[in-house]
Amino acid sequence: MGRYNTLMMDDGYVNYFQILKIAPDAKPGEVRNAYKQLMKDLVMEIARVEITGERRDRYLLEMAKLNASFYILRENDTREAYWAARTELIALEEAWRNAVESGEANVDAARRAYDAKLRHFLSRYVEEAMLEAGRDKGCVEASNWDAAHERHASRILRHYRQSLYQRILERLPYWEVTPPRIDWDERKRVVAAILAGETC
């Protein structure tokens, strides 16, 4: 386990080391090289294929992720702030889970602390960082990101942020409702009855 441990259960907490396919202790030069190579590959791929609406959205998101990876990881202070926020978030998730499992009285406080941190992390390191990176000189040079990209990307990044939030939510303890007992055979029968037009 190194300083930047990426082996924890961290699905949904965007990992910019993985996006750049570099080791967590990669030096700034390696970050730059990896970014430039991946961006070059992406730009060449975009030039090769016919652009459909779905592809355009996907490529914009890929480009924004690469830009943000470079923007955050190339400097030690931004890299460390990002990783500290991420590590704290994972610890808060674990603390909430433990509070639920042990039936502690402060479970709601633990949930709220985690939820506030999660929303902040996703806003800061998914939406804001990706948009900021698009205005960074180094990123603009490599990706040709411009105002039109940014305009279009805001909706895509919001969607991506919420999708990550939903992905994380799926594995968390239920808090807004009691844990539902879903019998999928019964669900199939309900769907069949509704489609057959049966009333309540």
Next chain:
Amino acid sequence: MAAAKQSATTKTVSPDDVASALAKAILEGDIVNFRLLFAPFSPARRDSSQSFAMPKYAYLLPDDEMRRDTAFQRILELVKRPETMRHIQGELDANRPAQLPSELILPLADQAVRLEKTSSAAQAYEILRIRARMQEEFLAQADAALDAGNLARGVRGYLIAAGLAYDYAAFPEPLPAVPDYQTRALMLHGVYPERPEDCPGVRATAPFLSMALSYLLDPALAARLEHRSTEIRLAFLAEWVRRRDPAWNDFTRRFREAAAFARSFGARLERRMAESLGLAEEIEEQLGEDPRQIPALLLGRTVDPGEWWQYLKEIACEHPAGALFLARQAVGDCEILVPRYIADSEPARALGLVET
């Protein structure tokens, strides 16, 4: 202030009122009212200054007719189960956001689907974290129904599944996706048609159906139908339009009138376009009629100031499929919307836009 607080803290709330209000929300598939009953200001809370006796909350309680309804009584029994009522009361008494009883939200969501309140159903299923899987189940059974030749059931499944979609890009929080045909229609007609085949309604049947289903449903849902025969997709389209748009026949009547009106200007229109002259003025002079009446005929009323896109948005909102058989047409220095389709095309006939 102190008196108000005192009165709020000593208020008594009838458990029967709480149970009845919850049962009514479930029977009506109303997730908004259901959540309101657990909100901090809910009349169901003993520490709230609000009360069921207030006239403004009368809508939360069932009337006598609903109380006699057997479906309501069945739901009321479900709500009044001792363990459920214990949980409800505990949450209403606790000084924190309430944890809603999932055993009541599930029937509420199902009832919302039955009543075609799919936005409410989508929110309820989403809270239970089963929305995507329920949507997939409706689609799977709809596909099976189409395989078995049961068109009505298949279309119903697709309509429900489309209604259960969620928009995770909504700002500031995700919301149930709502059909935005006003926007989709503008995108469909965003580029002025230079050639006949640029008009949606003039395309051959198979590409027309792909485009039409993608516009009316959603590209992902339409892709599930792509492998089906042209006949089935055409029948699906016709059934979808009739189910989704009860006033479609009114539109087809107006469409035929507008098409006849537009035909009367056809040759003149082409000549004037080529000469870039003011058609409207000439026609007004010679016939006393104005082709700018065509969009108003299609919509059934006029819109000020009468831009083509205004008419398109209005028509798309009221009759989504109508936008598929229209085209932009330059007339002098303005543009209007005109009917544009192939007279013997299968989609136009299937949807009753031409006399058969």
